[in-house]
Amino acid sequence: MIKVIIVGLGVQGKKRLKYAKSDCVATIDPIVKSADFKSIYDVPVNLYNTVILCVPDNKKIKIIQYCINNKKNVLVEKPLLFNNIKEINSVKKHAIKNKVLIYTAYNHRFEPNIVKMKKLLESKKLGKIHSCKIFYGNGTAKLVKKSKWRDQGQGVITDIGSHLLDITNFWFKNKFKNYKLIVSNKFENKSPDHAIIIANSKKSFLNLEMSLCSWKNSFRCDVYAQKGSAHIDSFCKWGTSYFSYKKRVYPSGKPKEYNSKIRISDPTWLLEYKHFKKIFLNEQKTDFNKDAIFYKILNNFKKKDKYL
Known part of the structure; x- marks a missing residue:
């Protein structure tokens, strides 16, 4: 059974909540008053097994690592931006070892x-x-x-x-x-x-x-x-x-x-959530191949364009 918490109740988080509502056990946002918690670190880890992550890019990796440590699956809003290839491989290896799925959402x-x-x-x-x-x-x-x-x-x-x-x-x-x-x-x-x-x-x-x-x-x-x-x-x-x-x-x-x-x-938000639930139930392994490709392309742009 999937038990979801949604971290971040901005535009994307509210859309995710609409389609995951029947599976959602708590919402987290530091500003939105209707949220159940202000931080994911305040949520009892036995309350949920899956996280829908809709936060600023620079906060994603830290929260994902926390989720992996606690054996929680993650659907994270695109883009998932890593600092380097070593970090990609490290997070992937950790996720596979702990048997959790990290899925980057592109609706x-x-x-x-x-x-x-x-x-x-x-x-x-x-x-x-x-x-x-x-x-x-x-x-x-x-x-x-x-x-x-x-x-x-x-x-x-x-x-x-x-x-x-x-x-x-x-x-x-x-x-x-x-x-x-x-x-x-x-x-x-x-x-x-x-x-x-x-x-x-x-x-x-x-x-x-x-x-x-x-x-x-x-x-x-x-x-x-x-x-x-x-x-x-x-x-x-x-x-x-x-x-x-x-x-x-x-x-x-x-x-x-x-x-x-x-x-x-x-229809994309519901279809993607159903897809995520399906691969979650089928115990699909974390695969960052696509994220690694995008990292190499985007990082190459950053190196060659002084304005980025």
Whole structure:
């Protein structure tokens, strides 16, 4: 039986509470008055077996280590930022030894049209991939600026950028290499609020653009390939999400189009929580391979860009 405590009742914590409410035995937040405890260290360890962690990035590792010591499973909100590879391996080894699961949450993997794109790619109907371009933007620059812990470090690159790295890793696994940060702007914030990342494989190109200065929430994806193309416009959380598959006509001509749309309430939070419960019950081992890949990419940007 899963017995959950939720640490952090900010925007993400409240969303997690909504879908884990029947399993939740306590909430923790140092400021929110309705929380049951102010600190995880005040919670009796026999009260729970699982932690949903929604705290600032610089507090995550310490709390995770405390959870591992007490043999508690953890769902931690992305991104999970380590200091170095040695730390990644140490935490992973400790988690496996104590038989606990540490799961980094990336809810966009469960977006219906993100899943639909993955299935289309796996079907090989598109053939060899030529390029993938994604733009993900929102208008939260001012909100981020007001937050001391959010407007620092790599800014939008670790916030939205980590989602884009995860989505493309979900679709293409480790196909793309040679990641480069070619644009990093601080239009309104102390930390980057707009950036562009590129990468490539032998004959494929990846372009990821992210922004906190897009005044209308936007997600657009274009995948062009040998036998056609596929496109996503928007997420369910903003209204209608559109998907389009265009089948190439030879030698040239208007492609055959297969269009669909979906309009439902954001299903990703519940779907991800169900997924976490499933792998928790199946006693899946902690795996930081994805986090290690992201660490190497993001750390390389930090080394090469003096502004980060």
